[in-house]
Every structure is written in C-alpha cells, then in structure tokens.
Amino acid sequence: MNLIRKFATAAAMTALMTASALAQTVLKSSDTHPDGYPTVEGVKYFGELVKQRTNGRxxxxxxxxxxxxxxxxxIEQVRSGVIELNRVSMAPFNGTVKETIVPALPYLFRSEEHMHKVMDGAIGDQIKAAFEPAGLVVLAFYDAGARSFYNKTKPINSVADMKGLKFRVIQSDIFVDMVAALGANATPMPYGEVYSAIETGVIDGAENNFPSYDTAKHFEVAKNYSLDEHTILPEVFVMNKGAWDKLTPEDQAIFKQAATESVAKQRELWAAKVAESRKIVEAAGSQITTPEKQGFIDAMKPVYDKHVTDEVLKKMVADVQAVQ
Known part of the structure; x- marks a missing residue:
C-alpha cells in the first residue's frame, strides 16, 4: 500500500507540475526598433509587471x-491574432482608425508636454475606443518625440530648400501629402529599407526623431538634420482584442495598470535617449539646423483641408488645440 501511495503521490505531483506549466501563457510582442530602444524597454517593463502581478501566469x-x-x-498579425501584442507607430492606422488622423497631423501639438496632456486625457480615451472595432485594444501611448527631416544633399533652412528632394515617409497618406505640400517628393517604404535607399540614391533622406536617426545609423548616410519638428506623433501599444477578452476582469485590471506604469518608464527612458542620440550624431559630424517654422506651418493648410473632413475630426482638432 505504501508503494501504491508513493506512486500516486508522484503521479499527482507530476500532474500538478504539468498543469502549472500549461497555466503560463506567453504573449508575443513585436517592435521594429533594436533591443534597448525606449519603446522596447517600455514593453519589457510592462511584461515584468504583468508576470509579477499574475504570479507568472x-x-x-x-x-x-x-x-x-x-x-x-x-499590424495584420496582431489584428488576426497571430501575435498578441504590438508596439507600432500610429500613422499606419490612419486608413483603418480615422481618429488616428488627428495626432498624425503636422504641427498640431505645440510641444511634447502638450501631446502628453492630450493623449493622457479624454481625447486619448476617444482614440483608444476607436481601435476596438478594428479588433485591437490600446494599452498605452508611448513617446516618439518630434519628427524632423534629414537628407544627404543640403541643409534645410526654409521651405524653399525642400523643393525637389525625395524623402522616405511612413506608409501614411498624411505624410505623403505633407511632403508634397512642402514641394518635395514622398516615397513610402518600410523603415528597414531606408538606410540602403539613401545610400544608393533612391531617396535623398527621410524624417524621424533623433533616437531613430541614431540607432538606425541613418546619420551615416544623411548628415543634414533639420529641426523643423513637423510631427509629434505618439506610438501605440496594442493588444489583440480576442486575447484581451480572454482575460478575467482582474487580469485586465492588472494589464491596464502595468501599461500605465510602463508609460512613465518609457517617457523617462525616451528623454534620456533623445539627449544621448543627439550627442552621438553631432559627434559623428551631422549638421543640425533650426529652420524658421512658420513657412512650414503655413504650407499645411491643404493637408488639413484634405484629411480633416468630417465633424468628428474637426471637433477633435479643435479640442486638441484648446488643451493648455
């Protein structure tokens, strides 16, 4: 009988360990940026908090x-449920979630602080809700700083200097139209193709923030960086809605709180990375210029006229501009 009990106990322990192993759910999350980049580290921090607060489940x-x-x-992978999580720029959602058009508009946000107030408040909540019909739940908005133009041809000090230059842009109609309004030519292409496209002359340059300009090594092939700061576009951290709906209400609360805490962490890392990256590219010989912005702002009227077409978007723009 003792032998039987020992076998039974061993079997029970094995079953328990197997059940415990099966109880852990590993969620896959994608990011285009390299390891150590602030958005990557923000998602990692979110994951650490989730693992800790769900006791490893x-x-x-x-x-x-x-x-x-x-x-x-x-984006397609997370919408279809192939992966559960994704950190991505908001611009590629412009054709799917119309509310994302507003934060993608050039020169809408006066500063990063202004953007934080907008995205942390009721307007941010409105944008989050608009993702759900697309099969996505927004967990967080992350910082991506101010995007500016850079190229290998010449410094840009005015709108006139943009004429005829070819720039890579995010795959977004707003970005294509913004570049056209400045007299340049837009070439949408994946982020990973930009370095070789500049190097081989397919394009003259691109537009992005200092950390991306640095970590993607674009400063090696495009030495002229112009601080026009045309777009302060938040990144979005999303979860497949089907995966979200499988969580218990208690676990959903844990995920939401972890995401909120990861935002503060990511913003802290972002500010430090911007300062570090600017020093790196300047030390490598990049020429940083600060053009007079009013000409760039004045050129954006056709972009707003084309993309802010219905009353929902018009009200959102007005609400953003009213945030102090």
Whole structure:
C-alpha cells in the first residue's frame, strides 16, 4: 500500500507540475526598433509587471529589431491574432482608425508636454475606443518625440530648400501629402529599407526623431538634420482584442495598470535617449539646423483641408488645440 501511495503521490505531483506549466501563457510582442530602444524597454517593463502581478501566469516575449516583420506586417498579425501584442507607430492606422488622423497631423501639438496632456486625457480615451472595432485594444501611448527631416544633399533652412528632394515617409497618406505640400517628393517604404535607399540614391533622406536617426545609423548616410519638428506623433501599444477578452476582469485590471506604469518608464527612458542620440550624431559630424517654422506651418493648410473632413475630426482638432 505504501508503494501504491508513493506512486500516486508522484503521479499527482507530476500532474500538478504539468498543469502549472500549461497555466503560463506567453504573449508575443513585436517592435521594429533594436533591443534597448525606449519603446522596447517600455514593453519589457510592462511584461515584468504583468508576470509579477499574475504570479507568472502571463509573461511577455518581446521580438525587437523587426524579427516578426515590418510594421505593416505586424499590424495584420496582431489584428488576426497571430501575435498578441504590438508596439507600432500610429500613422499606419490612419486608413483603418480615422481618429488616428488627428495626432498624425503636422504641427498640431505645440510641444511634447502638450501631446502628453492630450493623449493622457479624454481625447486619448476617444482614440483608444476607436481601435476596438478594428479588433485591437490600446494599452498605452508611448513617446516618439518630434519628427524632423534629414537628407544627404543640403541643409534645410526654409521651405524653399525642400523643393525637389525625395524623402522616405511612413506608409501614411498624411505624410505623403505633407511632403508634397512642402514641394518635395514622398516615397513610402518600410523603415528597414531606408538606410540602403539613401545610400544608393533612391531617396535623398527621410524624417524621424533623433533616437531613430541614431540607432538606425541613418546619420551615416544623411548628415543634414533639420529641426523643423513637423510631427509629434505618439506610438501605440496594442493588444489583440480576442486575447484581451480572454482575460478575467482582474487580469485586465492588472494589464491596464502595468501599461500605465510602463508609460512613465518609457517617457523617462525616451528623454534620456533623445539627449544621448543627439550627442552621438553631432559627434559623428551631422549638421543640425533650426529652420524658421512658420513657412512650414503655413504650407499645411491643404493637408488639413484634405484629411480633416468630417465633424468628428474637426471637433477633435479643435479640442486638441484648446488643451493648455
């Protein structure tokens, strides 16, 4: 009988360990940026909090450096449930979630602080809600700083200097129209193709923030960086709605709180990275210029006229501008 009990106990322990292992759910998350980048580290921090607060029932595996594909590909993957999580720019959603058009508009936000107030408040909540019909739940908005133009041809000090230059842009109609309004030519292409496209002369340059300009090594092939700061576009951290709906209300609360705390962490890392990246590119010989912005702002009227077409978007723009 003792032998039987021992076998039974061993079997029970094995079953318990197997059940425990099966109880852990690993959530896959994608990011195009390299390991150590503030958005990657923000998602990692979110994952640490989730794992800790669910006692290991959930963990997050971050696939950085576009290991799962470029943004367009991973957006489809997370919408279809192939992956559960994705950190991506908001601009590629412009054709799917119309409310994302507003934060993508050039020169809408007066500063990063202004953007924070907008995205942390009622307007941010409105944008989050608009993602759900697309099969996505927004967990957080992350910082991506101010985007500016850079090129290998010449410094840009005015709108006139933009004429005829070819710039890579995010795959977004707003960005294409913004560049056209400035007299330049827009070429939408995946982020991972930009370096070689500049190097081989397919394009003259691109537009992005200092950390991306640095970590993607674009400063090696495009030495002229112009601080026109045309767009202060938040990044969005999303979860497949089907995966979200499988969570208990208690776990959903844990995920939401972890995401909120990861925003503060990511913003802190972002500010430090911007300062570090600017020093790196300046030391490498990049020429930083600050053009007079009013000419760039004045050129944006056709962009607003084309993309802010219905009353919902018009009200959102007015509400953003009213935030102090």
């Amino acid at each position: 959930y963990s997050v595996e971050v696939y950085h450096s576009a290991q799962l594909g470029q943004e367009k590909d991973t």
